[in-house]
Amino acid sequence: xxxxxxxxxxxxxxxxxxxxxxxxxxxxxxxxxxxxVFVAGCTKGMMFxxxxxxxxxxxxLEIKEGxxxxxxxxxxxxxxxxxxxxxxxxxxxxxxxxxxxxxVAVGGGxxxxxxxxGPGGITANVGGDQIYIDVEGWRPVTGxxxxx
Numbered sequence: 001x002x003x004x005x006x007x008x009x010x011x012x013x014x015x016x017x018x019x020x021x022x023x024x025x026x027x028x029x030x031x032x033x034x035x036x037v038f039v040a041g042c043t044k045g046m047m048f049x050x051x052x053x054x055x056x057x058x059x060x061l062e063i064k065e066g067x068x069x070x071x072x073x074x075x076x077x078x079x080x081x082x083x084x085x086x087x088x089x090x091x092x093x094x095x096x097x098x099x100x101x102x103x104v105a106v107g108g109g110x111x112x113x114x115x116x117x118g119p120g121g122i123t124a125n126v127g128g129d130q131i132y133i134d135v136e137g138w139r140p141v142t143g144x145x146x147x148x
Contacts (some may be wrong), residue, residue, distance in 0.1 A: 033096055047069070
């Protein structure tokens with residue numbers, strides 16, 4: 001083997017090795033009013049139902065088991081997740097801070113919450129109870145989704 005060919009081969013190998021991981025590690029910055037979360041659970045259409053909390057990776061947001069999230073994301077990513085419907089998956093995405101609290105945010109850190117019970121013992125529904133997650137990625141996780 002000629003030395004010049006060997007040097008060129010090493011240079012090419014180094015360029016390929018160092019170029020790939022740097023691109024893959026780039027993540028979208030998190031806006032100040034949002035938080036990046038990882039949640040394990042099950043999907044049905046565009047709805048995600050949170051399963052038991054996993055500590056891999058840990059998340060600072062309290063997402064309780066059974067909570068429903070409406071998934072938003074690129075069409076090809078949503079199709080990948082939909083193909084695994086019925087299996088446990090973990091999704092990573094961005095959620096607005098405070099949207100999972102009861103009531104409606106009116107700005108400036110002020111939130112208007114409905115009374116715990118309305119007249120006749122009926123719980124009021126303000127309509128602001130849909131929780132959204134902008135999905136950035138997913139992966140399969142161990143566990144089973146409940147049969148429907």
